[in-house]
Amino acid sequence: MGGLTYIDFLAKFGIGGAHPGGFSLTKNMLLQEKITQNSYILDAGCGTGQTSAYLYEQYKANVFGLELNPIMIEKAQNRFQDRQLPIQLVQGSIEQIPFKDETFDFVLSESVLAFVNKPKALKELFRVLKKGGRFLANEMTINKKLTSQEETEIKEFYAVDSLLLEEDWRKILKETGFHDTKLSMHPLDFVNGNTGQEFNFSANFEPELFGILNQHGNILVKYHDILSHRIITCTK
Incomplete structure (x- = not known):
């Protein structure tokens, strides 16, 4: 597949609201x-900027987007400029956040921690939150242990x-220093009503990316x- 990854697929297709x-x-x-x-809010791993834009338009909050992928950065930048x-x-x-300690009231992470070193990233997210600040996430979990092949x-x-079970998430969040931790599971058919998903295709995307989409579905x-x-959700 020429070294293309699931993240390349998300970036080139410009998918907003890709998370479950x-x-x-x-x-x-x-x-x-x-x-x-x-409120000072960090959208950590903001992707194409869909949530960041909503946070400003809905709440007029002080919104900061952090993103590593250059294609997503460009699409987010265009979105923010177009809408002023x-x-x-x-x-x-998010493993090395370029902000000072205790900068934010809220830190948001949507399907980002799955793709990084979780203990390292959570320490950084904890660091940039103010005392009493809130961490909000929507992250991949497994419902039971897998075979090594799976x-x-x-x-x-x-x-x-x-791949973390719910109790693994609780343990790692507690070890980081978070408290008042709540985890809630949503039935997967919630995904089917995903009216907020959008696409912002790159001009040059490889046909192999459709193979990645197909494999993801499988x-x-x-x-x-x-x-x-x-x-x-949890509190510092």
């Missing part, structure tokens, strides 16, 4: 929080280093009772 539950679940998650125009949104976009990794197949396709079907996602 889609954009409607994001909006619902944000509704539960006390976000105001005085005063969102600060920074290229960087685990290898999923990890190799998505290029992830680990994995979701094959592991529909094992692969899941949780909404995670």
Whole structure:
């Protein structure tokens, strides 16, 4: 497949709301929080900027987007410029966040931690949150332990280093220092009502990316009772 990955597919297709539950679940998650125009919010791994744009347009908050992928950065930048949104976009990794300690009231991460070193990234997210700040995430989980063959197949396709059960997430969040942790699981048919998904295709995307899309679909079907996602909320 010429070394192309699932992340390349997301970037070239310019998918917004690619995470499970889609954009409607994001909006619902944000509704539960006390976000105001005085809030400082980091959209960590902001992708093409769909959620960042919504955060500013809905709440007039101080929004910062952090993204590593250059294609996604360009698409997010174009979105913010087209809509004249005063969102600060920074290229960087959530494993080494280029912001000072205790900068943000809220940090949001949607299907980002799955693809990085989780303990390292969570320490960084914790560091940049103010005391009493809130961490909100929508992340991949597994519902039961996998065989080593199943685990290898999923990890190799998505290029992830680990697959966590709900109790693994609880443990790692507690070890990081978070408290008031809540995890909620949403039925997978919630994904089917994903009206917020959008596409912003790159001019030059490789035909092999359709193969990655197909493989992604096959994995979701094959592991529909094992692969899941949780909404995670916790406080520093």
